[in-house]
Amino acid sequence: MRKIGPLSLILPLALFLGGILIDLNVLGGLLDSRALAYFREGFITLALILCLPIIYQQRWASDRNILRGLRSLFYLILGTFLLLLISNLEPFADQSLSTGRNVLYGSLVNYFILTAWALFSSLFVLVILGTLRNLIFIKQRKNTALHFLILILVLILYALLSITNLNDLDFRFSYRLSSENLGYILLFIVINLMVLNSFRVAWINYLNRKQKLTLFFGGLILVPLQWLLYIKFHTANPAALFSPVLGRFVDLGFLFLSIYISMAYIALVFHLPTAHLFDRQIKQLSSLHTLSRAISSEFNLDRLAETTVELAVQVTEADSGWLALAGEESASWRLAAARNLSAAEMERGVPEAIARWATSQLRPRLVNHVSRSELNVPMSLWKDDVQSVIAVPLESGGEAIGCLYVAKKLEYGFEQDDLDMLRAFSEQAVVAISNARLVESSLVRERLEQELRIAHDAQMKLLPKKMPQVPGITLEAVCRTANEVGGDYYDFFRIDATRLGLVIGDVSGKGASAAFIMAELKGIMEALAPKHHSPKELLIAANETLYGNIDRNIFVSLAYGIVDTGAMEITFCRAGQCPVLFAPAAGEKVQTLEPKGMGLGLDQGASFAQALEEYRQPYRAGDTFLFYTDGAVEARNARGEEFTETRLVSLFQRYHALPPRRLLSQLIEEIGGFVGSARSHDDLTFVILQAV
Amino acid sequence: MENFKIVRLDGTNLTTLKIIGFLDAHTAPTLEEAIQKLLDEEQVNILVDFKDLNYISSAGLGVFMGFIEEIRGKNGDIKMCSMSPKIYRVFDLLGFPTIYQIYERQEEALATFTQKSAPTSNE
Numbered sequence: 142m143r144k145i146g147p148l149s150l151i152l153p154l155a156l157f158l159g160g161i162l163i164d165l166n167v168l169g170g171l172l173d174s175r176a177l178a179y180f181r182e183g184f185i186t187l188a189l190i191l192c193l194p195i196i197y198q199q200r201w202a203s204d205r206n207i208l209r210g211l212r213s214l215f216y217l218i219l220g221t222f223l224l225l226l227i228s229n230l231e232p233f234a235d236q237s238l239s240t241g242r243n244v245l246y247g248s249l250v251n252y253f254i255l256t257a258w259a260l261f262s263s264l265f266v267l268v269i270l271g272t273l274r275n276l277i278f279i280k281q282r283k284n285t286a287l288h289f290l291i292l293i294l295v296l297i298l299y300a301l302l303s304i305t306n307l308n309d310l311d312f313r314f315s316y317r318l319s320s321e322n323l324g325y326i327l328l329f330i331v332i333n334l335m336v337l338n339s340f341r342v343a344w345i346n347y348l349n350r351k352q353k354l355t356l357f358f359g360g361l362i363l364v365p366l367q368w369l370l371y372i373k374f375h376t377a378n379p380a381a382l383f384s385p386v387l388g389r390f391v392d393l394g395f396l397f398l399s400i401y402i403s404m405a406y407i408a409l410v411f412h413l414p415t416a417h418l419f420d421r422q423i424k425q426l427s428s429l430h431t432l433s434r435a436i437s438s439e440f441n442l443d444r445l446a447e448t449t450v451e452l453a454v455q456v457t458e459a460d461s462g463w464l465a466l467a468g469e470e471s472a473s474w475r476l477a478a479a480r481n482l483s484a485a486e487m488e489r490g491v492p493e494a495i496a497r498w499a500t501s502q503l504r505p506r507l508v509n510h511v512s513r514s515e516l517n518v519p520m521s522l523w524k525d526d527v528q529s530v531i532a533v534p535l536e537s538g539g540e541a542i543g544c545l546y547v548a549k550k551l552e553y554g555f556e557q558d559d560l561d562m563l564r565a566f567s568e569q570a571v572v573a574i575s576n577a578r579l580v581e582s583s584l585v586r587e588r589l590e591q592e593l594r595i596a597h598d599a600q601m602k603l604l605p606k607k608m609p610q611v612p613g614i615t616l617e618a619v620c621r622t623a624n625e626v627g628g629d630y631y632d633f634f635r636i637d638a639t640r641l642g643l644v645i646g647d648v649s650g651k652g653a654s655a656a657f658i659m660a661e662l663k664g665i666m667e668a669l670a671p672k673h674h675s676p677k678e679l680l681i682a683a684n685e686t687l688y689g690n691i692d693r694n695i696f697v698s699l700a701y702g703i704v705d706t707g708a709m710e711i712t713f714c715r716a717g718q719c720p721v722l723f724a725p726a727a728g729e730k731v732q733t734l735e736p737k738g739m740g741l742g743l744d745q746g747a748s749f750a751q752a753l754e755e756y757r758q759p760y761r762a763g764d765t766f767l768f769y770t771d772g773a774v775e776a777r778n779a780r781g782e783e784f785t786e787t788r789l790v791s792l793f794q795r796y797h798a799l800p801p802r803r804l805l806s807q808l809i810e811e812i813g814g815f816v817g818s819a820r821s822h823d824d825l826t827f828v829i830l831q832a833v
Numbered sequence: 834m835e836n837f838k839i840v841r842l843d844g845t846n847l848t849t850l851k852i853i854g855f856l857d858a859h860t861a862p863t864l865e866e867a868i869q870k871l872l873d874e875e876q877v878n879i880l881v882d883f884k885d886l887n888y889i890s891s892a893g894l895g896v897f898m899g900f901i902e903e904i905r906g907k908n909g910d911i912k913m914c915s916m917s918p919k920i921y922r923v924f925d926l927l928g929f930p931t932i933y934q935i936y937e938r939q940e941e942a943l944a945t946f947t948q949k950s951a952p953t954s955n956e
Binding site (some may be wrong): 647649650692693694695696698716717718719720735737738739740743744748751752822 | 857858891892894895896898899902926927928929931932
């Protein structure tokens, strides 16, 4: 409806004043009343109709603050009643029985009082109808608007029809019309319509228990008051004296109000016994909503558990509650959150027997008299003030990942309602907990990957960036790291113009720790290489330093050799590293050089020195040395077969004459082909030295 | 993760651990736990039977290194037997035969234990 502004009330007001003007002239004897009566009535009727939109614009009780609207209504009715008591409507009642113009009004003062009452009561009814409309329209259904409109229209029609009895005062104070039957039929219809509309009391549902009680007591006063008002008005209706249309309108309005608030009161009384249950339902729903909101954005497992327990205890009005989550090994249950558990109870955790009872069948369990149930012993040993308990397993993937409990001191403290509520809770909680765990594990995984990345970068930085250029030999090397960071290492050290130190090694273990040890090793080698011209001496010194610095269960396998390009020989030691392959250029068999030796970090020094054998291998132009780590021979294919030393040796036998770079790529290719799509578990490292 | 299992056999004054399957970084903690348990029970004479072991990595080797000092300190020992040639080669390259007594047959290893000093376990 178009918003009605003060301007639009001007017209009806003008019409109304027009009517009054006519009255005054008639009173003053200036005009003849009979002729103008209809005219005047017309003005007033039009004014009324133009004011009808007020009904649709009324704000009282239009929003959910129903009680405020009702309070305003209450004061209005009360005020009107008091006004009625103060003023004396008796003169009007008397005059209702007499006829004749002058007697009708008595005096000018009376006339104005009458007019004021007529105006006031009309406005009163318009406001009432507006308020009632708002109440009726709360939770409106398909026909609500239609039924209300019909009521208003029939009401107006009935009021308008009283124009036919303009000059018969008796009719004004009854429901009769000139045609008796029509009158009764219409009355019947109108009352039915009023009752029909009075069923729309859905707004009662939106009140909480306290508000319902307030209305109950308020209604005890208001309902009788309103009926009294109605009866009083009906018998001495000043508006009817003023104008039959207004009179009937006002009368019917009062009647409707009386019928509506009576029906509403009856409905309210029927609501009272279940009001607290209603409140509980509302509270449960809002708790569920709160829980869903709280946990949808929470990824911290413990906070999730806390929120769940808190809301569960709140909604079931429990004395205590706790949430247990299954640990990695299914036997253990961790108390993730608890409300009102003593420190001792929390320390002890949920007893095995109780956990088993709760989760053996994957559905919620309720015990309302613990001391008479199977829970008696375990519960009394752990928490002795529990007589009612609900346990709801949190189910995911067919097994219980946790369990939610609430408990009360009193027997029969819980009902099916509570069980259903907690089941709904648990379903939400399970989703949230699974999510939280996923997030946690993905964070853990990310951290691990980050650690591996750092270790990998460190490892790469320790390897030589380019091959040393030494006249007489060509060097090539490669280190293909596996997915998990291995510990392979190779390096070169210029000792003097013709001598070069060469090391290839493998730190046991994987990950960041291996990378650190490798860095340490590099430092040691860099420091020792220039000083020691004997590989055995160097390694003994290296072992001594390293042994004290690494854990007992860590060791390093190393091969260190000094290439003397002048004397054309390599002197080397094999401290636990794979053997060195030597392929003479002339096509003879590849030799496996395997001097005795022990890994570094396994022995303090005496045994190490004793076991280490220094080996001297002279070479000629075209000869090729291949240094490798166990990643090459242990490379596995999808069937689990290892590449083995044998294969590597025959490969080397075949391709040793290739220039080092090509030989390298050949080896990598062959091993890659062998491994196929299987994952590599260890670094693949080769160092090739070919005499020019 | 590959498969790894340990079968423990308690003898008169020694314990035999049969290790079966793959011993790598993932499964090494299992072996660690088993040996630690023996240590806690004061069973310091340990024979490890490698007959059914298919693979050992540096992590697995490290487990033995981690305990040997303590065990020898208590007058016990870890001896090894029945290694496949492949497994023995791994030990050999690293020089482990210098540190550990490795026997081909279980009987040989068992015999050496009976000559050791009395066990400290209460039975």
